Amino acid sequence: MVSGAMAWFGRLSWWWMVAVVIGTVLVFGGPQIVSWIRGLFGV
Numbered sequence: 001m002v003s004g005a006m007a008w009f010g011r012l013s014w015w016w017m018v019a020v021v022i023g024t025v026l027v028f029g030g031p032q033i034v035s036w037i038r039g040l041f042g043v
Helices: 002-008 014-028 030-041
Strands: none
Touching (some): 014 030
């Protein structure tokens, strides 16, 4: 929330905000992403 408010008020670049969102998705969605990739390759 803090990074979103900082981007909204121009204190943080929007590219940093995109990186924060992608990082959050990777951290919390890691197990689902790994199982999807494993299923994709049949491992």
